[in-house]
Structure formats: structure tokens, C-alpha cells
Amino acid sequence: MKRNKHLAKLKRGYLFPEIGKRKREFLEKNPDVNLISLGIGDTTEPIPPSISRAMSKAALQLGEETTYSGYGPEQGREDLRQQIAAVLYNNQVKPSEVFVSDGAKCDIGRLQLLMGDDIAVGIQDPAYPVYVDGTIMHGVTSIHFMACTPHNRFFPDISQLPPLEVIYFCSPNNPTGAVATRPQLEELVDYARRNKSILLFDTAYAAYIQDPTLPRSIFEIPGAREVAIETSSFSKIAGFTGVRLGWTVVPEELKYEDGSYVKADWNRIMTTLFNGASNIAQAGGLAILQPQGQQETTALARFYMENAQIIKSALTGLGLTVYGGDNAPYLWVDFKGRNSWEVFQELLEECHLVATPGSGFGPAGEGFMRFSAFGHREQVLEAADRLKAFSLIA
Amino acid sequence: MKRNKHLAKLKRGYLFPEIGKRKREFLEKNPDVNLISLGIGDTTEPIPPSISRAMSKAALQLGEETTYSGYGPEQGREDLRQQIAAVLYNNQVKPSEVFVSDGAKCDIGRLQLLMGDDIAVGIQDPAYPVYVDGTIMHGVTSIHFMACTPHNRFFPDISQLPPLEVIYFCSPNNPTGAVATRPQLEELVDYARRNKSILLFDTAYAAYIQDPTLPRSIFEIPGAREVAIETSSFSKIAGFTGVRLGWTVVPEELKYEDGSYVKADWNRIMTTLFNGASNIAQAGGLAILQPQGQQETTALARFYMENAQIIKSALTGLGLTVYGGDNAPYLWVDFKGRNSWEVFQELLEECHLVATPGSGFGPAGEGFMRFSAFGHREQVLEAADRLKAFSLIA
Numbered sequence: 001m002k003r004n005k006h007l008a009k010l011k012r013g014y015l016f017p018e019i020g021k022r023k024r025e026f027l028e029k030n031p032d033v034n035l036i037s038l039g040i041g042d043t044t045e046p047i048p049p050s051i052s053r054a055m056s057k058a059a060l061q062l063g064e065e066t067t068y069s070g071y072g073p074e075q076g077r078e079d080l081r082q083q084i085a086a087v088l089y090n091n092q093v094k095p096s097e098v099f100v101s102d103g104a105k106c107d108i109g110r111l112q113l114l115m116g117d118d119i120a121v122g123i124q125d126p127a128y129p130v131y132v133d134g135t136i137m138h139g140v141t142s143i144h145f146m147a148c149t150p151h152n153r154f155f156p157d158i159s160q161l162p163p164l165e166v167i168y169f170c171s172p173n174n175p176t177g178a179v180a181t182r183p184q185l186e187e188l189v190d191y192a193r194r195n196k197s198i199l200l201f202d203t204a205y206a207a208y209i210q211d212p213t214l215p216r217s218i219f220e221i222p223g224a225r226e227v228a229i230e231t232s233s234f235s236k237i238a239g240f241t242g243v244r245l246g247w248t249v250v251p252e253e254l255k256y257e258d259g260s261y262v263k264a265d266w267n268r269i270m271t272t273l274f275n276g277a278s279n280i281a282q283a284g285g286l287a288i289l290q291p292q293g294q295q296e297t298t299a300l301a302r303f304y305m306e307n308a309q310i311i312k313s314a315l316t317g318l319g320l321t322v323y324g325g326d327n328a329p330y331l332w333v334d335f336k337g338r339n340s341w342e343v344f345q346e347l348l349e350e351c352h353l354v355a356t357p358g359s360g361f362g363p364a365g366e367g368f369m370r371f372s373a374f375g376h377r378e379q380v381l382e383a384a385d386r387l388k389a390f391s392l393i394a
Numbered sequence: 395m396k397r398n399k400h401l402a403k404l405k406r407g408y409l410f411p412e413i414g415k416r417k418r419e420f421l422e423k424n425p426d427v428n429l430i431s432l433g434i435g436d437t438t439e440p441i442p443p444s445i446s447r448a449m450s451k452a453a454l455q456l457g458e459e460t461t462y463s464g465y466g467p468e469q470g471r472e473d474l475r476q477q478i479a480a481v482l483y484n485n486q487v488k489p490s491e492v493f494v495s496d497g498a499k500c501d502i503g504r505l506q507l508l509m510g511d512d513i514a515v516g517i518q519d520p521a522y523p524v525y526v527d528g529t530i531m532h533g534v535t536s537i538h539f540m541a542c543t544p545h546n547r548f549f550p551d552i553s554q555l556p557p558l559e560v561i562y563f564c565s566p567n568n569p570t571g572a573v574a575t576r577p578q579l580e581e582l583v584d585y586a587r588r589n590k591s592i593l594l595f596d597t598a599y600a601a602y603i604q605d606p607t608l609p610r611s612i613f614e615i616p617g618a619r620e621v622a623i624e625t626s627s628f629s630k631i632a633g634f635t636g637v638r639l640g641w642t643v644v645p646e647e648l649k650y651e652d653g654s655y656v657k658a659d660w661n662r663i664m665t666t667l668f669n670g671a672s673n674i675a676q677a678g679g680l681a682i683l684q685p686q687g688q689q690e691t692t693a694l695a696r697f698y699m700e701n702a703q704i705i706k707s708a709l710t711g712l713g714l715t716v717y718g719g720d721n722a723p724y725l726w727v728d729f730k731g732r733n734s735w736e737v738f739q740e741l742l743e744e745c746h747l748v749a750t751p752g753s754g755f756g757p758a759g760e761g762f763m764r765f766s767a768f769g770h771r772e773q774v775l776e777a778a779d780r781l782k783a784f785s786l787i788a
Contacts, residue, residue, distance in 0.1 A: 241465045268404065
């Protein structure tokens, strides 16, 4: 069999497995070290009680004849689609536009199937690596990197963009922690409308937005329904990184340039190559959207945001400039032009801390490190103490 | 944005949504009818107690600080990979070759990414529609349909096959219920070795094989490790159709024609575009593979196979020739050249029974109907009674 020739174009190793490998190598040489990871964006706190109990009950009910259920709709349980539309979108999207999935990462892979390979795609630089890798795997060769740096306040200069048929945009951003403002998103939607582009808008971190003036969804922007798909996730809201539950919103109005509707294709892709998110996870999703679940998950977000402030304070104390961390669980730290993987290695060896090299997210991330706010409080406090003693910066 | 031009080549509607639509339309006109479905291959019996309890416990443990876990390895829990290799493959495959997933259907979608689009693909006719649709969506245009009919005992004439780079093969087969024998699979592996093809072997129904001389895995055939990938599922073994858990085995030896290793690419695809199966479902998978779980699921398979015999007996009583149902939960019934959708409609309207039109699985399925053995016993008995009165056959 011939190999998919596009696979050969991928750069070596996906970022997080590479970090895992370096961690393992270090621990093999230094088995007694107590490493603290602020690296991968993995949640650390237990799933709140009303939610874990709902899933526990759903699992038991699958063992009873009267409450057993098999295949659900590939698009997700109807009541969950309704609750997502109502609670998270204030009914500004319809339940029939919400497609429940096993997570945003998996949906991003499937979203590639909507588009041809002869298109120009815009991707933020730095960005979550899956956008670039997924695009390349599916044969797209024209990728325009939109640098997002302190110089442009982490928002690309839209007036300088070439015509792009697809734009990936993530806000709150992974890795920079930047959140696009309403005027910025209006500019982005305006560009997409003028250029007949489709925005693939990723809001996996929307639950961390504290400032009420910042949009939590692209659909808060007038006109977005004709140009945007939004993909999101329960992973970071409720500690569901291992449970796997997310969703994608495809508005009815959204069309390809040939006038056909995108939602019909998305439905075809999801019914053909996907079989629904786990029914136990979906029971958990419903619990998240109940008043008690909302209360518990809001408290969880607040906890992680306190972590962010603790780490931020330690890093700024070293004289470093720190972005993000106010409306996102990521801190984006300027290491003044130093090589990211070198800083990674120094943090690992000197402080026994794992952070993520900015260059792993794209060329414009070189010189930066991403610190995640996910961690047990005592570990975050210990990490902050270790950072304060980080010699290479002093 | 330009539409993926391959999506326009798909035939209207995926089979099962189409059946669902016809069912709904019928029930709207006849709301008091008690429909019995032997259509979609959905499990109906509760998940056995040791397995549902294990998942219930896993969900509660995610709510505790000491037992919480977030992202697992994208390839699946190490202990689950070990147990699959040990219990289901008698350690004839390595744990590192087992990739746990959210189901065979989803893996089939991702498997497309291994191959280029300029290849010739062989697919059984009739077949599970996802092979053809997934192949078309990914841009492959050369599909060779291998007719599997009573005339060739549901096994294609290998000596007549053109050179094919990929062959999808499902045994026990959905929809025909045929199980390939050891000599047949030896012939298939031999073809693949001579033509440097890759076999994508689907064993989602292996747990239903009663005859101990029939292979449950392609890896029981010498030489298969150099030519085959096997994808399988817990869906039909343990009532996991809604829970979502499966796996794919990619042997270390398997190479592309350029000499590079397929397993490395599969690992890249799974780590980049997938995020692991739900950890609660994986806890259930582990329970399935314990002695108690094995006992319970063996009893479950036996129950469904008794259903198969009840339906088979009713259908043969009508003078129909019935294939399958002895080592697979599907019966493939020859309606003597009649149009499948017409028979579907007559069964729906006269008997209030839902079966699946054979033509929905490919042109060679025309004239046949698939009856599934999944159902509560009292409904299966009632279905058998209704079939005995089916006038159009008498």
C-alpha cells in the first residue's frame, strides 16, 4: 500500500508526547526527583460531586433492563443538545445546530473533511498544534501563519491578510492566554464575510473568561452565523479531559461558495464516521448544565484562576513579562529571546518543573514558555517557590 | 470555502438514518402500532453486572482527589492494552500493537488517513456502508466491489481479483453473517503478500463465533502480521454500543511499499487527532476481560444466538433460504430477487417489523434482507409469530 504522502510532511513528534519522552528520560536518570508539571493542559482536580454521581448512576442504569440504552443519535442526546443551546448559548443557537462529540480535538480532525485540499488556510501562530498537523495530514498545502505576538497584542493584522478560505481561531487562546475582544471579533467576522471564508472558532477555554465584556462565543458577534463554526469542550470546564465530551455548532445559514449547506455535510460526516459520544459522558454533560453543576464548575474555574495568579506573581517577580492568565488558564511568558527547548531543559533540571516550550506551538512562540494553571494548590505553591529561586533568570 | 468535492459523490443518506426516517413516518401515521425492530444491529440487553458496576465505580473515583485522572494515553490504558493482547489474542499480538479507541466505526474513519487517495481499494459487496462512504469521502476513486453471494459461498474469487492496495474484509460478516474459514483467510493473506496489499480486517462480531475451527482473528493466519490491520469493538460483546469502546491492532512488521512502518503513522494519527477513549468506558473494558466479565459476556452472546435460531426457524418455515445466524448475530435472507426496499415496506406495514434492506449494503445485497438477532426474547418470539403470518411469502 502507498503511504499517504502528506504524512511525510509532518514535523517529528507531536508536542506533548515529546515532552512526555523528555520527562521520562529525566526521571530515569533522577528517579527520586519530585517533578511538578505545569506543562500539558491537563486538569488535576476531581470532577465535582453532582457530575461524577450522575455518571456513576448512568453506568449502573446501563446494567438494568428498564434503563439500558444502546446506540444514541450520532449527533448526541436531544436533551443535551437543548441544554447546551440554552445554558451555554442563551438559545442564540438551535439545538439542531449543536453536534455533541468526544471532544474538540477529535472534531477538529473531522472538520478537515468538510473542505477540499486546494484551499488556503489561516492559522494563528502560535497555535494548538492539531490545527496545523490536521490540515497537513488532509493534504492542504497552503497555510498562512498569522503571527500573534505582544507587538500586535496577540491579534493578527486583519488588513494584511490574503484571501483565506478557512481561518482557525482560538479564544481564549491556547497557548497565549489572550482573549479576543468584541471589536476584534467583529473585524474577523467582517473579513470572513467579505472573503467568503469560514471561521473555525475554538472556545474550549471559554469557561475561564472572568471579564463579562469579553465574548464567550463567536455567535455573540452579529453576522457570525453566516461564516462561523464553533467547536468547544467540557474537558477544561469540568475535569472531563479523560471522560471525553465536547460539541461543535454548525449554524443552518452557513454555506459553501457553491451555495450548498455546510450543516448537511457535517451531519453526513458525523453519522458516517462517528457513533456518538459515550452515553455515560453525556449523562455527565447534562449534570454539568444543571444549576448545581454550573455552580460547582464555576468554583472549579475560579480555583484554577487563583493558581494562575500564584504562578504569574512568581514569574513577574523574576522580572519576566507574563501574558494571559486573567481570562484563560494559560500564562505565556516572554523569556527574552532564549531558545524555548533550552529553557524547558533548564526548568526541568534546575527547578524540576515541566512547562511547555513556546516554539512547540509555532515559530512565533520561540522565546516563550507556556505555564498551565492546572495543578493541585500545594504543588502550584511549591512550583512558585521553586521559580523564585530560578537562577538563570536572576 | 470550497466544499470537499468528494462529499458530493456520496449517495443520499446513510442507511440507518434512512430506516429511522421511514420508521418515524410510519409511526406518525400509525401511532398505536407496536413496531419490533430487527433492523439496526443495536444491542438490547443490559450490560452485565460486573461491568456496569466497574464503570459506575470508575465514575465515582473521578470525583475523588486521590483517584482522579485526566488525559490518559491516546493509545489507551496500558493495562487494558495488555489484557486485550492476553485475553483476546492469547498474546499473539503485543500490547504496544493494540490501540484502544471509541469504536471500530471511528477507527475506520481514521484508518483512511494512512493511505493516499491514488490507490485501488477492494470492498466486499454487500458490506457495512462505512467502508465505501469513508473511502469516497477521503478521495479514493478506484473501488473494486468483491461480490459475496450464495454462488461463491460469500467469499470472493481471489484468483479473479485485480491488484488492490487495500482490502476491507469483515468476518463474521455484517450483513451476511458469513464467517471466513481458515483456508479462505490463508488464501486472502497469500494474495495480500503477493500484491503487497494491506488487509483492513474487521472482527467486531468475533465474540459470536461458536465453531472453534473458525478463526476469530486474522492474526491466527501465518504471515498475516506483515499484511493486516485488525479493527474490533466491545460494542457487540458487552452491550457497549452506546458506551463506545473498541481497538485496532497494527503489527510492528507492517510496512508501506516504500518500506516505512505503518504503526508509526497510526500512532501519529491517533495522538494528533484522537484523545483516548473515555476513561470510564476503558474501566468497563478491563472488567469485560476479567474472568467474571468473560463468563457474563459469553452468556450474553449465547442469548443472542438463541434469538438468531428462533428467527431463523420462523423464516425457513416460510420456505425462505436463510444464511448466517450460526456464528454471527445476523441472518441474511434470500427474498428471491424481490426489491429489498419493497420487502422492507411490506414487513413494516404488514408485520410491523423492521429489518434492513440488503441493497443498503451494496448492489449484491439486492433481493436480500438482514435480520438482526439483537432483541428482547419476548419481542423476538413475537416477531417470529408475526413472520409466520407474513402473507406475501406464503
